Amino acid sequence: MRRLVAVLLIVGLWLAGLYAFADRVIHSTPAAEPEDAADAIVVLTGASDMRIKEGMRLLERRKGARLLISGVNREVKREELLPVTEGSKKLYECCVDLGYEAQTTLGNAYEVAEWAKAKGFDDLIVVTSDYHMPRSLLEIKGTLPGVKLHAYPVATPTLDARAWWKSWRSSRVLVVEYTKYLAILARDLFTSVTSRFDHKEDQTAGASEASAEGSAS
Secondary structure (H helix, E strand, C coil): CHHHHHHHHHHHHHHHHHHHHHHHHHCCCCCCCCCCCCCEEEEECCCCCHHHHHHHHHHHCCCCCEEEEECCCCCCCHHHHHHHHCCCHHHHHHHEEEECCCCCHHHHHHHHHHHHHHHCCCEEEEEEECCCHHHHHHHHHHHCCCCEEEEEEECCCCCCHHHHHHCHHHHHHHHHHHHHHHHHHHHHHHHHHHHHHHHHHHHHHHHHHHHHHHHHC
16 A cells, blocks of 8 residues: 555656746747847757857847757758858858867757857757757756856647647657756756765775874874
């Protein structure tokens, strides 16, 4: 009986979290126009080209000095991506960088971190799909601690966020993304606890060594 209660409690918490996650996605768009300009803008590529178009529009409105498009297909040449941005060729040539290494969200985070550190940027606008934004922010924060991030989520045309439970496709997208989000939270929590434990062990070992040296003298 206790096991059943425990299972029902876990399932209930998971479902409550899922609905909270879906509500966060629903109310994240349309994204508010950034009041102040950041150092730069980063776009995480995906199934929808709207991410790239919105990133370019932010660059044209001078919301950042440069734009990084992370996770570009290695077979796509620089000149081939220009029409997708629907932006100025002059601005594209001077102020847009393409990242070809990232193939996952974690890969995006590392690519963004390497680029931001090389350019000296510590204030970024992050552009990605609405459902993808929570996990993206977690990953980027992990690779760029201390850097200020501004979310600019883009609505997903194929995702009916407001009635996601009525569509198998929309339900699958949100459930999978929510599960990945929880996995990142669990990983970060485990890493934090492990780091604190290792730090305490180091302090204890240091104190023991100091005590032994004092006794010997």
